[in-house]
Structures are given as structure tokens and as C-alpha cells.
Amino acid sequence: MLQDLFQSPDYYAVDDLLTEEHLLIRDAVRQWVKKEISPIIEDCAQEAKFPAQIIPGLGNLGCFGPTIPATYGGAGLDYISYGLMMQELERGDSGIRSTASVQGSLVMYPIYAFGSEAQKQWYLPKLATGEYMGCFGLTEPDHGSNPAGMITNFREDGDHVILNGAKMWISNAPFADIAVVWAKNEAGKIQGIIVERGMEGFTTPETKGKWSLRASATGELVFDNVRVPKENILPGVTGLxxxxxxxxxxxxxxxxxxxxxxxxxxxxxxxxxxxxxxxxxxxxxxxxxxxxxxxxxxxxxxxxxxxxxxxxxxxxxxxxxxxxxxxxxxxxxxxxxxxxxxxxxxxxxxxxxxxxxxxxxxxxxxxxxxxxxxxxxxxxxxxxxxxxxxxx
Incomplete structure (x- = not known):
């Protein structure tokens, strides 16, 4: 492979608008990408394989939930820092950035914004390091741009709910430890629920044959009468x-x-x-x-x-x-x-x-x-x- 000689274009001196901390964060991720991603990414794409060995490095860099407060294991950074991190990761590969984006914005963020204190304390620190990896279940086979039409649903059953339905085009699904799933309750209202790998009836078949995002793992989420504790429902929000x-x-x-x-x-x-x-x-x-x-x-x-x-x-x-x-x-x-x-x-x-x-x-x-x-x-x-x- 060719040596990674990347030099960032900055025609209008945009770097002058950034703080010293912004530049340090960006350059740290840039160097990590040059060392850890560039040498392997072409082979990963050719082989349609996600490089799982990079997960601890992403966690150490703070790329998982960088805006989440340090109290919950995040880096407590601002949104420009987050943007710069994603810029550098995607410079390496869109699939690598997708993995980090899903973990931070679609899994950690809803738990932080809408979760109970117990959910935050249990899940967020593990997600921040990459000990747990997550995915986000919204898109369905027949409902993409119109998520309000979703048919995935759950009904109450004592201290649990019974979840049925399916989601597709889900980044991280094949290896995710948890899924933040959006489904309709018995009143037809949309709620978020945390589903854990290993729950009976929950499967994550991998999507094969992609010509795009080949170094990213994509799959489905299938729920066949999955019993989920009520305590896994995100209590802080209802609706879209x-x-x-x-x-x-x-x-x-x-x-x-x-x-x-x-x-x-x-x-x-x-x-x-x-x-x-x-x-x-x-x-x-x-x-x-x-x-x-x-x-x-x-x-x-x-x-x-x-x-x-x-x-x-x-x-x-x-x-x-x-x-x-x-x-x-x-x-x-x-x-x-x-x-x-x-x-x-x-x-x-x-x-x-x-x-x-x-x-x-x-x-x-x-x-x-x-x-x-x-x-x-x-x-x-x-x-x-x-x-x-x-x-x-």
C-alpha cells in the first residue's frame, strides 16, 4: 500500500478558529488513523471485514461519546471536538466513523438524555471504553424515511415486556452487545428500550454482499417474542x-x-x-x-x-x-x-x-x-x- 502522506487542506486558515485543545484532539486522532487504520483499511474493505481490534483504541482516544460527561465515562468535550474526531475517522474510512457515531450519538446519547440514573451508571462507562458495543434500531424493512410507520412493538407481561418486530440496515448489529430499539407500546406510542445480546428470541443476522461500507459490520435486528425487563425502557421520552x-x-x-x-x-x-x-x-x-x-x-x-x-x-x-x-x-x-x-x-x-x-x-x-x-x-x-x- 502507499504510505499515508495526508496533509489537511486549510485554504481559509480555519485552524485559526479552533482552540489549542481542538487542534490537539484532532491531531491525536489523525495520527492514530495514520498508524492504526491506513495500513489495514484497504484489506478490510476488500475482505468485507470490520477490524474489531481497533475498538479499544477508539475508546482510549475518547471517540465513543466524546460529549458525554466524565461522570459517566465520557470525555466531556464540546461539539467542535466531536466533529473534528469524526472528520479524522472518516478520513480513514466512513465505516470506522460510522462505528464511532453509532456508539456515541445513537446509543450513548439516548441513554444519557433519556435513560434512568441506573441505566446511565451501568451502561455508559462500559460503552465509553468499548467494553460494550451498541447499535441503534429504528429503520425497518418497510419504514425508512417514515419511521412513524414502524410496526415493531411490545406488550406488557408482568415485570417484562414482550418485543416483536425487525429492524434492518443496522451498523454494528452483528457484534453489538446491546441495541437501543425504538418500538410502539400498546397505546401506539414510540418508546426506546435497551435489548441485550443473549436475550432469547433476539438475533442479529449480518447483511452480506455490500458494495459500500465494506469495512463496517451491518445487520438486522430480529425480535421474536423477546422478554425484556421493564427497567430497560428509557423513561425520559415518548414519541418520535x-x-x-x-x-x-x-x-x-x-x-x-x-x-x-x-x-x-x-x-x-x-x-x-x-x-x-x-x-x-x-x-x-x-x-x-x-x-x-x-x-x-x-x-x-x-x-x-x-x-x-x-x-x-x-x-x-x-x-x-x-x-x-x-x-x-x-x-x-x-x-x-x-x-x-x-x-x-x-x-x-x-x-x-x-x-x-x-x-x-x-x-x-x-x-x-x-x-x-x-x-x-x-x-x-x-x-x-x-x-x-x-x-x-
Whole structure:
């Protein structure tokens, strides 16, 4: 494999907007990715295998639930730190960032925000280190963009509930120790419930044959009369507000993360274009190549500034779900186009595992769809600016 020579583009000196702590955190994750992810990730993707050996390292870095207070085992960091962590992880691979995003935003966050004190004390410290790994069950075979239509449900049975249904496209499912599952109670209200591996009737078949996120483990959650103690129900929320607030946290991480992938594609394409000689000069000297590179760095810079401002708003408690949707949609669209343009600059070499571009390109085709499709986020912005609901 080629040596990881990544240099982060910073055309507008965005680093000057970051604190010394932000830079130290970002650089620590960047160096870890170069040492632990870059040497193995192409093989993992080719073999469709999640590198489980990296889990303790992610925990040691604080990448699991970095904004969770230290009282519960988290790092107690701000949201810009979280974004920078996700940026660097996704620069390595979208699947690695997905693993961390799910653990922090979709498993630890709902337990912290909506869980009982006993649930927080028991689960969060174990999740923060990676001793426990978790997954998030919302999407169903027939209900993706419309989670309110879910049919997964539970009924009371003494001190337990009986859970039935299925979820699909669940990152971390094949190896997760717990699942935060959203299901309807007997009154038809959505609640969160913590399901543990080993509970009778709970299975997690792995999704095979993926062309995208190949270094990430994806699966289903199947519940066949699973008896779950009532004490595992998250007591602090009822309705879609619960899962949607989790998604807002995860989408924030995605907005930052995919720009890491875009940066990697740009950096590789720029270096390659300077070195690749055709017609007697580097292809970077041709107008059409410069057009691609100029547009790449422009869009990366715009996204960096958008993400930074969103991080400031998030730290102030002012970021709205619609603002997060805009950033997720923008970053995913930008990163996907940059990956495609980088692949063209690399020509035939762009489809090989000798460079990361095609892997990023395939991964981003999933990220632009999951946790709210490109079109759904467009309509969220449309509804926010017009006040009119296009979903009904």
C-alpha cells in the first residue's frame, strides 16, 4: 500500500478558529488513523471485514461519546471536538466513523438524555471504553424515511415486556452487545428500550454482499417474542422526539465526517495530478484538471466554515435540527462529487485499492442516503424556510 502522506487542506486558515485543545484532539486522532487504520483499511474493505481490534483504541482516544460527561465515562468535550474526531475517522474510512457515531450519538446519547440514573451508571462507562458495543434500531424493512410507520412493538407481561418486530440496515448489529430499539407500546406510542445480546428470541443476522461500507459490520435486528425487563425502557421520552434527537446528533457528526473523506480524496488527487505526466507535463497543468481541483478546494472550504459555525451554535445550544440537516446534506453532496472528480483525475488507478478514492466513493453512496436521504434533508430545509410540510 502507499504510505499515508495526508496533509489537511486549510485554504481559509480555519485552524485559526479552533482552540489549542481542538487542534490537539484532532491531531491525536489523525495520527492514530495514520498508524492504526491506513495500513489495514484497504484489506478490510476488500475482505468485507470490520477490524474489531481497533475498538479499544477508539475508546482510549475518547471517540465513543466524546460529549458525554466524565461522570459517566465520557470525555466531556464540546461539539467542535466531536466533529473534528469524526472528520479524522472518516478520513480513514466512513465505516470506522460510522462505528464511532453509532456508539456515541445513537446509543450513548439516548441513554444519557433519556435513560434512568441506573441505566446511565451501568451502561455508559462500559460503552465509553468499548467494553460494550451498541447499535441503534429504528429503520425497518418497510419504514425508512417514515419511521412513524414502524410496526415493531411490545406488550406488557408482568415485570417484562414482550418485543416483536425487525429492524434492518443496522451498523454494528452483528457484534453489538446491546441495541437501543425504538418500538410502539400498546397505546401506539414510540418508546426506546435497551435489548441485550443473549436475550432469547433476539438475533442479529449480518447483511452480506455490500458494495459500500465494506469495512463496517451491518445487520438486522430480529425480535421474536423477546422478554425484556421493564427497567430497560428509557423513561425520559415518548414519541418520535427520542429517535429524531439522536439522529440530529449523529447527522452533526456525519456533516463533519464526510468532509474528512473529501479532504482525503482532494489531497490524493492533487498530489497525483502534480506527479502524473501526460503530453510532456503534469496533468495538474491542464485547465480541466485545475477546474476540478479548484472546485474541490472551494467546496471543502465552504463546508469547513459551515461545519465550524454549526459547531459554535451546537456548543451554545442554538443549533436547530433543520440547520443540522442542511449541513449533513451539503457535506454529503460535496464529498460525493469530490470523490467522483478525484477518481476521474486518477484515471484507471482511481478504481484500484492502491488509492483510497474508490473506497471513499462507494462509502459515500451509503452516507448520502442513511440517517436521512439527500432528498429528505432538502425537504426539511424547504419546510423550515416556507413553513409548509411537503411530507404530507
Amino acid at each position: 422526539k427520542g429517535p429524531l434527537s439522536c439522529l440530529s446528533s449523529a447527522r452533526f457528526g456525519i456533516a463533519w465526517g464526510v468532509i474528512g473523506a473529501a479532504m482525503d480524496c482532494y489531497d490524493i488527487a492533487l498530489r497525483y495530478a502534480k506527479e502524473r505526466i501526460q503530453f510532456g507535463k503534469p496533468i495538474a497543468g491542464f485547465q480541466l484538471t485545475q477546474k476540478k481541483l479548484a472546485e474541490m478546494i472551494t467546496e471543502i472550504t465552504k463546508a469547513q466554515l459551515l461545519n465550524w459555525r454549526l459547531g459554535v451554535l451546537k456548543n451554545q445550544g442554538k443549533a436547530t435540527p433543520a440547520q443540522i440537516s442542511m449541513a449533513k446534506r451539503n457535506s454529503c453532496a460535496v464529498a460525493t462529487q469530490i470523490a467522483r472528480d478525484a477518481r476521474q483525475i486518477l484515471g484507471g488507478m482511481g478504481i484500484t485499492g492502491e488509492f483510497p478514492v474508490m473506497r471513499h466513493m462507494m462509502n459515500l453512496e451509503s452516507v448520502i442516503t442513511y440517517e436521512g436521504t439527500h432528498e429528505i434533508h432538502l425537504l426539511i430545509t424547504g419546510m423550515d424556510v416556507t413553513g409548509l410540510d411537503a411530507f404530507k
